[in-house]
Amino acid sequence: MDLGISGKVALVTGGSAGIGLAAAKSLAREGCDVCVAARNPERLADAVVELQEYGKVVHAVLADVEDPQSAERLVRETRDVLGPIDILVANAGGPPPGRFVDVTAAEWDVAVQRNLLGTVRLMRAALPEMRARGWGRIVTVTSRSAREAIDGLALSNATRSAVAGMVRTLAREVGGDGVLVNNVMPGPIDTDRLRDLSGGVEGLAERGANVPLGRVGRAEEVGDVVAFLASERASFVNGISLLVDGGESRVIA
Template sequence: MVGMFDLTGKIALVTGGGSGLGLAMAKGLAAHGAHVVLVGRNLPRLDAAATSIKDAGGSAEPVVCDLLDVDSPTAMVRDLEERHGRIDILLNNAGIQHRAPFVAFEDADWYRVLDTNLTAPFRMARAVAPAMIARGSGKIINTLSVLSSLGRASVIPYGAAKGGLKTLTRGLAVELGAANVQVNGIAPGYILTEMNTALAANPEFDGWLRARTPAGRWGRPEELAGAAVFLASAGSDFVTGHVLTVDGGLTASV
């Protein structure tokens, strides 16, 4: 763990860290020396996730927080900074999906998708940024999607939220660059997670995806860990406003 990818002593806050992509990336950060704070709403799930990291020799703790509450993210960040001294890395990963035809999409579902996938990352970044600016260092990583740039029927609000998060990522990179705070995004393709269970079980979609993706398969959550480690480490100190796509070549092909 020596070198530019060494995260020893770093404090990494990972939202949605109890399962799926968040846990996979948190495991990668922990394996490179970071203490990971796993944030979510399901304490038993967070406890199990933290235990799995510690059993592998890493350092982790669970923290329950409702990211949709206006004041909770700021209070959580303040508490973590008091206990740990700082937050070096913020990985905004928590997200939800809701599939429905656009003409039948209810306002409540629209706002729930946008609040979770776009507003919550904005609030988290706003909460950690002041201390990062004062310290003159920090890493903010946002989990985007290939749908940040591509359109697909039945998930239009999700794409709109992730597209907004892509623009937020670049705007923050510009505003925080002079303070030596790097802000980047990871755009996964189709990964085998709980969110995509129904799609993976659909033979028509599964066949389409395998044919459409040059790698010929679904991605695995752990395959995002390397991207997260790179963007969290000194190896990316001159990389900001960038979107690192991890999609098996899907967006490179026609």
């Protein structure tokens, strides 16, 4: 299926590894020029090498979305190098685990800045040009915790669900301008974060046993969903929060 986004410009944050890198690869495979942003310079350099295999223009920016100044800089630099942003994939690493009674005020501040306000700032920076051109796609990457609270992940439960609410709100405001806004909620995906939370490879196998498909997901399986939501083929999909969890969640609504 041709997704109809060849030649589009995409900015992917958290794009040096895991789901962010997988999303960047899926978009590059569909013909997008891609800017990836991340905090780790070595991993960012490796990601550029991998993405260049798809034959598209790739740019990288060292940035942390926790920094209030980073969003404007990311959008400006992407525009200067690749052109105006058509597709924004707002992805950030998950906050640390912890129960509500154990999380510190400082940890709350970091989680809100990185996982909520970082996304808000990216949207605000990229949105005006999308609306002016009458076409745009914004895809946020959160977690199953945005739909179903997970024990021991107080920070994720709070900030991820806030992003999902923001997506629904913004989608209603800008859909008429040709800008579609959607949210992807990955479940158990084989990433460094899940390995850390699960206690390594053996823990991943145990985690996968709870999924109806009998395994954890692969990052590229989420990346392809992101690319679809960013595409012309998803032209009537707006404001959703889509679970990509192999059927693990029992939530109906």
